[in-house]
Amino acid sequence: MTTDLQQRRSRRAAAAAPPRRRGHAAPPWWFTVPALLLFAFVVLVPSARGVYYAFTDWDGLSTDFAFIGLDNFRAMTDDPDALQAIWHTLLVAVAITVIQNGIGLLLALGVNTAIKSRNVLRVLLFAPAVVTPIVTAYLWRYLLGWDGAVNSLLGGVGLGSLRQDWLGDPDLALWMVVLVVVWQFAGYSMVIFVAGLQSIPKEIYEAAAIDGSGPVRRFWSIVRPLLAPAITINLMLSIIGGIKLFDQVYALTGGGPGHATDTISTLIYKDAFTLGEFGYSIALAVVLTAIVAIASAGQYAVLNRNEKAAS
Amino acid sequence: MTRYTSRTLALEMLMIAVAVVFAFPVYVLVNLAVRAPSDTSSPIALTSSPTLTNFTQAWQEGGLGGALINSVIVTAVSVLIVLVVSSLAAYPLARSTAHWSRGVFLLIMLGLILPFQLAALPLYQTIRDLGLLGSVWSLVLFYAGLQVPFTTFLYVGFLRALPRDFEEAATIDGCGPLTAFRYIILPMLKPITVTALVLNAVSVWNDFFTPLLYLSGSDQQTMPVAVAGFVGQFVSDWNLIFAALLISIVPVLAVYLALQRSIINGFAGGLKG
Numbered sequence: 001m002t003t004d005l006q007q008r009r010s011r012r013a014a015a016a017a018p019p020r021r022r023g024h025a026a027p028p029w030w031f032t033v034p035a036l037l038l039f040a041f042v043v044l045v046p047s048a049r050g051v052y053y054a055f056t057d058w059d060g061l062s063t064d065f066a067f068i069g070l071d072n073f074r075a076m077t078d079d080p081d082a083l084q085a086i087w088h089t090l091l092v093a094v095a096i097t098v099i100q101n102g103i104g105l106l107l108a109l110g111v112n113t114a115i116k117s118r119n120v121l122r123v124l125l126f127a128p129a130v131v132t133p134i135v136t137a138y139l140w141r142y143l144l145g146w147d148g149a150v151n152s153l154l155g156g157v158g159l160g161s162l163r164q165d166w167l168g169d170p171d172l173a174l175w176m177v178v179l180v181v182v183w184q185f186a187g188y189s190m191v192i193f194v195a196g197l198q199s200i201p202k203e204i205y206e207a208a209a210i211d212g213s214g215p216v217r218r219f220w221s222i223v224r225p226l227l228a229p230a231i232t233i234n235l236m237l238s239i240i241g242g243i244k245l246f247d248q249v250y251a252l253t254g255g256g257p258g259h260a261t262d263t264i265s266t267l268i269y270k271d272a273f274t275l276g277e278f279g280y281s282i283a284l285a286v287v288l289t290a291i292v293a294i295a296s297a298g299q300y301a302v303l304n305r306n307e308k309a310a311s
Numbered sequence: 312m313t314r315y316t317s318r319t320l321a322l323e324m325l326m327i328a329v330a331v332v333f334a335f336p337v338y339v340l341v342n343l344a345v346r347a348p349s350d351t352s353s354p355i356a357l358t359s360s361p362t363l364t365n366f367t368q369a370w371q372e373g374g375l376g377g378a379l380i381n382s383v384i385v386t387a388v389s390v391l392i393v394l395v396v397s398s399l400a401a402y403p404l405a406r407s408t409a410h411w412s413r414g415v416f417l418l419i420m421l422g423l424i425l426p427f428q429l430a431a432l433p434l435y436q437t438i439r440d441l442g443l444l445g446s447v448w449s450l451v452l453f454y455a456g457l458q459v460p461f462t463t464f465l466y467v468g469f470l471r472a473l474p475r476d477f478e479e480a481a482t483i484d485g486c487g488p489l490t491a492f493r494y495i496i497l498p499m500l501k502p503i504t505v506t507a508l509v510l511n512a513v514s515v516w517n518d519f520f521t522p523l524l525y526l527s528g529s530d531q532q533t534m535p536v537a538v539a540g541f542v543g544q545f546v547s548d549w550n551l552i553f554a555a556l557l558i559s560i561v562p563v564l565a566v567y568l569a570l571q572r573s574i575i576n577g578f579a580g581g582l583k584g
Binding site: 026027028029031032034035036038039040041042043044045046047049050051053060107110111113114115116117121122123124125126127128129130131132133134135136138139140142143147148149152153156183186187188191192194195243244246247250251264265268269272273278281282285286288289292293296 | 314315319322323325326327329330333334335336339340343353354355392393395396397399400402403404406407409411412415418419421422423424425426427428429430431432433434435436437452453455456457459460463488491492513516517519520524534535538539542549552553556559560563564567568571574575578579
């Protein structure tokens with residue numbers, strides 16, 4: 001995903017290069033066979049079977065199941081838990097994308113300056129991104145608990161009245177999931193933004209400063225358009241990651257209280273492995289796939305437009 | 312831009328303050344992990360008499376040693392396989408202009424969109440029928456296939472930007488395609504291989520959903536599953552849990568700190584072109 005740019009740059013370079021003798025030194029097709037076999041076995045065939053099972057009442061065990069058409073999808077429209085999970089998935093993905101990238105961009109602008117601690121800060125702020133998500137989620141489950149560090153901190157600074165069970169309140173719990181993901185991955189967005197900022201030639205920036213434009217104006221008119229590739233990559237990573245979110249919800253709330261934080265992914269897991277409704281569960285996975293595909297197509301369209309605008 | 316003014320100092324102070332807020336959870340993590348369970352003072356107060364007993368107890372009771380070995384095996388073997396097969400496949404896919412090449416590339420790129428939740432349940436059935444449930448080799452197989460699209464994508468993008476002169480010269484000199492790949496292409500792929508290695512290793516090591524499915528009910532665990540099991544077992548014995556959490560992330564953090572420059576560049580990848 002990250003090298004989309006490279007790819008397009010190289011395509012441009014290839015277009016400019018002189019034509020090659022066709023067929024000369026073309027590597028053999030069988031080089032692709034090992035990768036194709038693995039890919040087909042793990043992704044392609046099971047996914048195709050998954051789409052088929054979504055139209056059956058398969059229970060995950062028996063070879064005896066019936067084709068039931070759209071029944072699983074129809075059942076979904078009558079299932080408040082499923083509808084709620086789809087809504088949560090969209091809400092969480094959008095919230096994470098906006099907040100994580102907003103904070104990531106501010107951090108990048110702060111770190112990409114003359115401050116002495118910039119390298120240390122970059123290493124420190126990015127560190128959570130390499131840590132296992134389930135581990136950070138368990139840490140936060142404690143921090144946000146009634147006896148946890150967040151409430152202690154609030155009590156310590158005289159805001160004791162704000163103390164509450166952050167993960168136990170159905171109205172708050174979903175936002176706590178967002179908070180934990182943003183805490184972990186804001187540094188990731190920052191690193192990508194910093195790379196984008198560093199690719200902007202200093203001369204452009206200095207010329208604008210000499211022309212007398214202020215920092216906000218400089219950011220909006222110069223930095224923002226040149227940062228478009230970094231923005232697109234960041235949006236893509238965070239929105240698709242947000243749509244597939246599972247580990248953090250599983251560890252923080254298990255989807256609760258009630259179903260207040262269930263996402264499509266946690267519901268897929270529960271329906272399949274605690275209720276044995278594999279067919280229905282896979283129908284949910286098909287919905288998830290459709291959402292990812294729509295988001296990717298949208299991102300791709302925006303990416304193309306930005307690329308055209310930039311060139 | 313490079314002068315250090317009083318405004319730079321103010322920004323420096325602000326950024327350090329932000330970093331302190333970010334680091335607060337980690338402070339609590341370490342602070343409680345070294346605290347005896349009998350010490351009931353506030354979680355934000357610095358532990359007065361630190362102890363390492365939580366770590367020894369967590370290590371013994373959590374089966375973390377076995378999980379660590381499994382995680383290392385699964386990550387190392389699956390990433391090695393995916394790097395080899397993807398770079399090999401990327402070579403003709405990047406070079407050939409034939410219809411089949413374009414078709415195969417698009418087919419593999421389809422894998423970038425398909426969420427693994429879709430394939431996970433049917434594949435669960437296949438893995439069960441093969442008798443591989445509860446075996447770490449099911450995970451090796453899974454990641455080796457799952458990471459093919461992304462890794463191939465990285466390699467194809469990188470290869471297309473590389474000049475063909477060296478391999479053409481090698482072919483004229485009578486080099487076979489496999490030899491040309493091994494001695495000409497592979498060395499030139501080193502920068503993107505580092506990126507692919509870092510991104511794949513982090514996502515395989517940290518994955519929780521797959522081992523949760525394929526290893527559940529067995530005595531085999533990877534680090535994330537062992538940690539989840541540990542939390543389930545010791546529910547609110549947070550001092551002990553935090554020691555286990557720390558043990559599980561120390562290997563990753565050690566590698567990160569040792570290789571921070573290549574790792575951060577790997578994640579920022581692509582943008583540098």
